[in-house]
Amino acid sequence: MSERAVLPELEHLLVRAARRRAAPRANRRRWILAVAAAGMLLAGGAAAAATHVFLASGETAGGTFTIESKRVPVGRAAPGSICLQLRFSGRGTAYGCGSRPSRSQPFGLVIADPLDGGDERVVYGLVSEAVARVKLRSAVDSEIEAVTEPNEELWGRFFSMVAPNDGTLQLIGYGAGGQILARLGRIGSTSAPLRSKAEAVRRGDPAGFAPGVSAPQSYMYKGELIDPALSGRLGLACLQERAVFRCYDSEEEAEAAHPQRP
Amino acid sequence: MVSIEPRSDEDLLAASEREPEAFGDFYRRHERGMLLFFLRRTSSAEVAADLTAEVFAAALGSAHRFRPGAKPAAAWLYGIANYKLASSYRRGRVEERARKRLQAEPLILTDDALERVEALADAERARKIVSDLLEQLPPDQQEAVRAHVLDERPYKEIATDLEISQAVVRQRVSRGLRSLRAGLGEESA
Numbered sequence: 001m002s003e004r005a006v007l008p009e010l011e012h013l014l015v016r017a018a019r020r021r022a023a024p025r026a027n028r029r030r031w032i033l034a035v036a037a038a039g040m041l042l043a044g045g046a047a048a049a050a051t052h053v054f055l056a057s058g059e060t061a062g063g064t065f066t067i068e069s070k071r072v073p074v075g076r077a078a079p080g081s082i083c084l085q086l087r088f089s090g091r092g093t094a095y096g097c098g099s100r101p102s103r104s105q106p107f108g109l110v111i112a113d114p115l116d117g118g119d120e121r122v123v124y125g126l127v128s129e130a131v132a133r134v135k136l137r138s139a140v141d142s143e144i145e146a147v148t149e150p151n152e153e154l155w156g157r158f159f160s161m162v163a164p165n166d167g168t169l170q171l172i173g174y175g176a177g178g179q180i181l182a183r184l185g186r187i188g189s190t191s192a193p194l195r196s197k198a199e200a201v202r203r204g205d206p207a208g209f210a211p212g213v214s215a216p217q218s219y220m221y222k223g224e225l226i227d228p229a230l231s232g233r234l235g236l237a238c239l240q241e242r243a244v245f246r247c248y249d250s251e252e253e254a255e256a257a258h259p260q261r262p
Numbered sequence: 263m264v265s266i267e268p269r270s271d272e273d274l275l276a277a278s279e280r281e282p283e284a285f286g287d288f289y290r291r292h293e294r295g296m297l298l299f300f301l302r303r304t305s306s307a308e309v310a311a312d313l314t315a316e317v318f319a320a321a322l323g324s325a326h327r328f329r330p331g332a333k334p335a336a337a338w339l340y341g342i343a344n345y346k347l348a349s350s351y352r353r354g355r356v357e358e359r360a361r362k363r364l365q366a367e368p369l370i371l372t373d374d375a376l377e378r379v380e381a382l383a384d385a386e387r388a389r390k391i392v393s394d395l396l397e398q399l400p401p402d403q404q405e406a407v408r409a410h411v412l413d414e415r416p417y418k419e420i421a422t423d424l425e426i427s428q429a430v431v432r433q434r435v436s437r438g439l440r441s442l443r444a445g446l447g448e449e450s451a
Binding site for chain 2: 004005007009013016118143
């Protein structure tokens, strides 16, 4: 171990980078799941004007985040939908709306938020009461598990986890006895996310229904694609749609473009 | 006497999040192997150094996601190396993504640094040649040369181990080295 490196200059750069990473992580809270609220990935938004209930908070290498329930925006989601939003330091808020979980569809709304395009994303959502834990498998050969949490104000149970922001992912829902109850998404698939149960069956995954398991990676601002980092630097308010984040100059402008249900 | 077991690769990776120097130890342990891995595949000291920097930056960036038990840390590291190499072939250049994510300063490759990497490649080539030639020696000479020259053990100790006289050990080492010199002469001719 005491052998000198061939490239000590590279060792110094790496250790220095490791120090920078270690500093803000010293008092890292991994996950504090305080579940309260939470359905098709539709839109995200910068606004937190609506009534919302705190669900969870945590940290990634890029910053801290909180997850809350959110009022359903007018005209942007089907009646009976449910919305969740994630507030990420330096970026603002992005939200998604979708269906509630049920016995026949154990995975309800699931959102994979790519945050600021860094190497991590937050995957969170709702599952039916029967799902005790959720395992995430990703294309980069990693597995992460989260225990689901019940909440009286929500339909079903809430889960969240930080995952590698790399490639497609698959979620597997397990019952309390360890049996597989549902799968969502497929690893290695280059096609678009599943949009319906029928599409999942056609693709050979009868248990899967993934309205929003793959988050968009592109950011649009004034009709043009922009670097995700630019949205953070300019403090833009970005709404998450199925294929793209749509960014506005202010939360007011974003809210005006996507009015909410009272 | 207290003996301290070296920390495993897995321990070093797990510790690197709160103990940055642990990643330095992990780097030093695998740096030569990684440089040689890329040198054999790219034949370029500069590209090998650049790819090595990118691989270790990626490893540092995702060390917290490494799960011990699934596979050894070295296999995980070389998995990243294979991915980065394939990706570089595809793009026609070495990726910088992991280093940018880490906001790591760029690695400035001085002539001196490149010479050290090339020297590593030369040493590896020489080691391979000597190793091949050693394999061709009669077993008794091979054993004596390895023990005295490579392992630096004294004649007396080797003689005791093999239950032969020191003079016989000296003779075997001498004959073995003569054959190696002759073989090296043919290699360089």
